[in-house]
Amino acid sequence: MGTDFVALLDGSVPAALTSLLALPADELRRAGQDYGFRAELAAASQDLADRAYGLRHRPALRELHATLALIYDQDFSGTPITDVERDTQPVLRDVAAVLEHAVLSHETGRVPAGDLTGHPETGREFVRWLKAMVTAHPAGRHPLYHEHLVERGTPEDMRLLLAQETNLDPRFDDILAAMQIGRHGVEKMEIAANYWDEMGNGDPAQVHTALFSQALAAVGADARYIAETFLLEASVSGNISAMLALSRRHYYKAVGYFGVTEYLAPRRFRCVVDAWRAHGLDEVGIVYHDLHIGVDAGHAAGWFKNVVRPLVDSDPRIGREIALGAAIRLNTSQDYLDALLLRMRAGSAAEPIAVPTGG
Template identity: 45%
Template sequence: METRETPARTAVPHDPLALVDEVSGWLTTDAAEVDAKITGEDRDRLIDGVRKLNAESLVGDQAAFYAQQLLLARIYQMHTVLPETTTAEGSVFVSEVTRLLEEATAQVEDDWIEPGLLEQAPEEPRAYLSWLKQLARGHRVFKHPYYHEFIRNQADADDLRNYVMQESVVDGRFDDLLAMMQVGTSGRAKMEIAANFWDEMGNGDPDQVHTLLFNKIYEVFEIPPEELERSLTANALLSGNLAVMLSRYRKFYPEAVGFLGMTEWMVPDRFVQVVHAWERLGLPDIGIVYHRLHITVDSQHAAGWFHNVVLPAAESAHMRRAIARGTLWRLNSSARYLDERMPVAAA
């Protein structure tokens, strides 16, 4: 992968986390005040710092990669969590930082796609759908040993505790991702996303809302909210950031179709392994309701998603390419995330 040119300035912070903390410190300040105070050399210094962070991440610097994704995750919290205080949402400065982080993140995911692969997609919608599924079945992530060997047969309670925290970036807010991505849709696609969302809402029963059920796992493992961010790895943060980025922007709607659709398609097989581990360890049943439920529900969701969201969209060459792009972003990023989990969990 090629590195981007970085402007040569001298006052750029060398500590990636120091840059993250400095920019993050402005996220609870009114947008107008942020833009009034971050000007001139200070603004140039921080923007250059973000560019440097991206360049270092692009060439494999793991500290920079972690800082890059942590900063993007903190910015996204302004758009996904109801604030208790003033925020910088709408700040021109924060918007520029966000755009730089998003562009760099997207570039890396595109670089992971095999050259020419997107051009191999069939034009006929049903053939295209079969091709997408075959891409997934042939990908090394499809039956990854993290689930089929480690989680199923070797993981202890601490491993499952860590697993749950890493998965919180997607599972813990899947309902909000669906709510964001459905804006502007119509017809069969909108109805399918709405039906999926309503299932996430427990079909109207507050006690059965899926995010509430997922949070029961936190109670079993006594996971306080402040521990979650500290526990997340760079690749876990990336998984959550990709899901938010693709869901919140209308230009990325087809990528979200591929990304979230593939997420749901892979869930049942993965969660079978998690349930097996949970039962093997004799952990409290209240903590595994979410995973048991999604083994069945997500099989149905994936089938409906492919039929009602992917197939109608696949009439368009633009949509076919973008859906495949989002699918590969999910497969490739998930593979790297699970590769990372193996040595960490087994250490």
Template identity: 45%
Template sequence: MSTTREVRGGIDIIGVLDKMTVCGDTEALNNRAADRQYRQNLVDASRLLADRAFSDHEESAVRQAHAVLAKLYDWYFSLPSLEQANSSLESMLDDVREVFENAMIDDLVTRSDQDSLSTVPDDPQAFLPWYRQFISRHSASDHPFYRDFLENRATIPDVRFYLAQETVLDPRFDDILALLIRGTTGPEKMELVSNLWDELGNGTDADIHTSVFSETLDALGVTPAFIADNIILEATVCGNLSAALALSKRHYYRAIGYFGVTEYLTPRRFRSFVIGAKRLGIDKSAYRYHDMHIQVDARHGPSWFKNIVAPAVAREPGCAYDVALGTQLRLDTSTSYLNALQKTLDVDR
């Protein structure tokens, strides 16, 4: 465990989290959680780093802040040890997470295209037609990384590099759906459950999507070490934002926009991946995951709009802006990620 002096200095938040998240001493964790000064020092150090990252936009601080969030989300999406389950560790991690999460989202919202959101209709009948147009006009809806690079020019090393980036979201998507289901009713719950059941292979172990994705990584030698060595910042941003929107119920309406457009764009993106994989002669085991989603998400994308987004706007017309904002955040961060990915791979040629 870190000392109070180390925390107050704000020198190494990652180091502090490393020690806290592997600590198996329930009493030590609870003592830390009960130490108000320690927790305040931890929050103060977090705010210093978050300000440097998301207000001052210092490059090194941005990378550190996203590393902190990635570390936190690894913990939140994992089972705790028995000692941690009986401790107040989560309350301390919540303190840190809130600081970085709020700063990250506020920064992304500030940098989003507010003009494109100025015409969001709150009329349920008008919303979906506007919404589809809103998505189709964005550059992310038909990005050349998929349509051109993956289909026509990518090499097998490029594909491996790309798959490493995709690990920030795909292995967690079933858990994300489970989180979104909380409190929903009617067609919203049924659509989310249907989506989750497909992610779980419709009850067939061999077809559970996270397992099939792991097979894809194994087939191309995308190991945890390879991922750690090659992950780019823009991919980490996408993964962190996905986790942030899913974990907090206050972001529910943004989340259904964010993940709805993710589902909607998946079939065309994964079709490009399969075309490129076949061109390269890659074994089918390396693209079975993508092949499955072309069919599944061709249904889930439109159904998500009809059964989740539309009922939400009909029930709470004021949520239309948040749904559109969540969609905008997904489209913007996806574009930044794909631009950076293609630039990185083109430079390496």
């Protein structure tokens, strides 16, 4: 007798997906062809979304984002040769479609309608308008970076911050690679240039994901520490990053979302570098952030000039989608940094790990 797929739904949705992903190829195929089960799985996902966002139940919200994180880990992972016959997409996409709709509906609902209308309809003026929007938002100059880290931060705070930053930095090169699909001309070339910088301009030792791993190692942020300290708000931010980058229909939102990311990175990273050196931490660990102060300033300028401007000039309606993506990034960044600052002020709940220093 084969697997009782419906019985897998007796537990949590991420537990059900974990069990499904462990099935052999023939059983996965059978699950994908069992539309009754897939309807039950979608219903369980909708119930989870209703509890998370409708009832504002924080444990359900955590479960929802654990589910999306599991799906995106699959999407950003290579497939071993032993798994080429295992088609996980039918069940994963059923769940993702329900949960992603809930997340984006919630985040869109947080943005006042007036913030997305009346924007300039020419690219040059739109860019000015968008930058002003970023500057006016509380996330544009968050006290975690511009006050706490530089004035009262500790090496433990630095470790806690880098642990949360694993929500995006280790896969940013793949995000840029995915965003290039279906784009053309100067727009695609700008994203490609950004991607090539992430790839160390061809030098494996300078690939940015490798440099970020050095930063994690320098502060002792190993896998156990990251798992123990990872905030729900960091998971939300990371999941939305993946969601917008992977979906072709959300491309314009992604342009706004990651445009904000590039625009704010240099000033935030300057605070990280100053605090890092004030603590005398190992210089090898700050190469990543130090490099991005200059690199991301150039990328932000190029992103606005060669991606945002041409898109709005080609069709002013795109401006609303770009502005929405930017607003989502600002709001979720504020959520994440607010929560992280509270954690820093309270002290990390995890057992301290010795932080190596330079010398």
